[in-house]
Amino acid sequence: MRLSNLLTRDNFRFKEEQAEAVNFELTEEQRMVQASVREFVAGEIAPRAHEYDEQARFPREQLKGLAELGLLGMIIPEEWGGAGFDTVAYAVALEEIARADASVCVIVGVTNSVVCYPILSFGTEEQKKKYLVPLARGEILGAFCLSEPQAGSDATNLKTRAVRDGDSYVINGTKSWVSSGGEANTYIVMAVTSREDNKNKVTAFIVEGTTPGLTVSSIEHKMGQRASQMFACPLQMFWAAKATVCAWPSTVSTTGALA
Ligand SMILES: Cc1cc2nc3c(=O)[nH]c(=O)nc-3n(C[C@H](O)[C@H](O)[C@H](O)COP(=O)(O)OP(=O)(O)OC[C@H]3O[C@@H](n4cnc5c(N)ncnc54)[C@H](O)[C@@H]3O)c2cc1C
Numbered sequence: 001m002r003l004s005n006l007l008t009r010d011n012f013r014f015k016e017e018q019a020e021a022v023n024f025e026l027t028e029e030q031r032m033v034q035a036s037v038r039e040f041v042a043g044e045i046a047p048r049a050h051e052y053d054e055q056a057r058f059p060r061e062q063l064k065g066l067a068e069l070g071l072l073g074m075i076i077p078e079e080w081g082g083a084g085f086d087t088v089a090y091a092v093a094l095e096e097i098a099r100a101d102a103s104v105c106v107i108v109g110v111t112n113s114v115v116c117y118p119i120l121s122f123g124t125e126e127q128k129k130k131y132l133v134p135l136a137r138g139e140i141l142g143a144f145c146l147s148e149p150q151a152g153s154d155a156t157n158l159k160t161r162a163v164r165d166g167d168s169y170v171i172n173g174t175k176s177w178v179s180s181g182g183e184a185n186t187y188i189v190m191a192v193t194s195r196e197d198n199k200n201k202v203t204a205f206i207v208e209g210t211t212p213g214l215t216v217s218s219i220e221h222k223m224g225q226r227a228s229q230m231f232a233c234p235l236q237m238f239w240a241a242k243a244t245v246c247a248w249p250s251t252v253s254t255t256g257a258l259a
Contacts, residue, residue, distance in 0.1 A: 026092065033089040037096040040069055049101035052227035056219075058183050059104055059227050067138020071097075071108055076116050080128055081136035103227035110179045111135060115142025115188050118204060131186050131206055143184035145175040152177075155190075156200060162191035169193075171205065182216035185209045 026034065044065050052059045066072055074090045076082025085093075090112065098105035119132045134140045151157040160173025171191050178187075187207040194201045207214060 026088070030086075030089045030092055033085060034092045034096060036069065037071070037093045040065065041096050041100045045097065045104055046100035049104075049227075052101070052103065053224075054226075056221075056226040058180075059101075059107070060183065062104060063107075063138060063141065066104070066108060070138075072111055072138035072141070073116055073136025074112055076112075076120055076132065076136040080120060081133035082116070083136075101227070103225045106179050106225055107141070110144055111142040111184075114144035115186060118188060119206065122204070123206070127206060135186060140185035141180055141183060142186045142188065143178050143180040145178050145181075145187055145189045147177045148174060149176050155202075158190060158192050158200060158202060160189070160191040162193050162203060162205060164193075169205065171207070177220055178216075187214070 045062060048059070048062070051057075063072070070083030070085075071093060073080075073082035074085045074093060075087060076084070078084040094105055094109055097108055116132060116135050119127055119135070123132060131140075135142050146155060146158075148157075148159055150159065158173075160171060160175065162169045162171045169191075171189060173191060175181075175189070185208065187209060189205045189207050190202050191205060192200045193203040
């Protein structure tokens with residue numbers, strides 16, 4: 001059956017009342033974001049995308065321009081160094097970047113969504129000053145370490161453990177598929193801190209890239225997005241004086257979402 005036939009069936013037909021409930025038009029500000037990101041991407045990102053991909057080279061030279069445009073802290077309020085845009089403007093910007101280079105899109109998406117945003121939501125005032133402001137300004141880059149060789153969709157199955165040792169934590173484990181791994185300065189690392197009622201309690205730690213014991217090993221080879229390097233990251237006993245707790249322990253539900 002042709003797709004166009006499917007779309008005319010009642011179930012797929014766009015209902016007038018839905019159109020009234022949801023406004024799909026971009027605001028003037030969102031259109032301006034779209035236009036300026038489109039122009040930047042056409043001038044700076046697209047012409048070099050093929051080269052970076054072919055060489056599987058991390059596009060570090062692109063970060064300055066992305067930061068100047070505020071793209072590395074898009075959804076972070078201006079008081080914390082970000083551009084203070086809404087999530088629709090952010091999605092529009094990601095779309096524009098992805099049209100030219102999916103690797104750059106992953107790099108931008110990771111540092112915004114799963115590094116800046118958790119620190120904004122759960123970090124202390126001190127952590128926001130120390131990490132969020134330079135991250136959102138694009139002076140440093142973030143990476144996110146949840147997945148492990150045996151724990152992808154099944155995030156309940158984390159083996160990385162964090163054990164309290166006086167004022168600090170010792171974290172042990174191996175993370176996989178860490179986008180921007182080895183290139184990032186700040187890592188959000190999810191580790192199991194205890195087990196209660198047969199469920200893992202998971203805590204998010206902020207770990208600096210220079211922390212002893214954080215070693216980056218092999219690069220993951222992918223079919224596409226070859227410039228957004230993904231590394232396996234063995235975390236060997238790093239003393240976590242620098243690995244400050246970002247979010248309090250959460251119970252991981254069976255679907256893998258943090259509860
Ligand atoms: C480009 C890219 C960037 C990434 N960057 C990061 C990163 O920065 N940090 C990070 O931590 N991780 C990262 N990941 C890892 C990503 O989060 C995992 O790949 C993802 O969670 C899926 O895990 P998996 O690959 O082990 O697949 P699996 O969990 O093995 O899933 C394989 C398939 O089985 C299906 N499946 C799984 N469980 C069930 C179930 N219970 N019932 C039915 N079907 C099921 C899935 O839908 C999928 O189709 C990245 C992945 C990619 C591709």
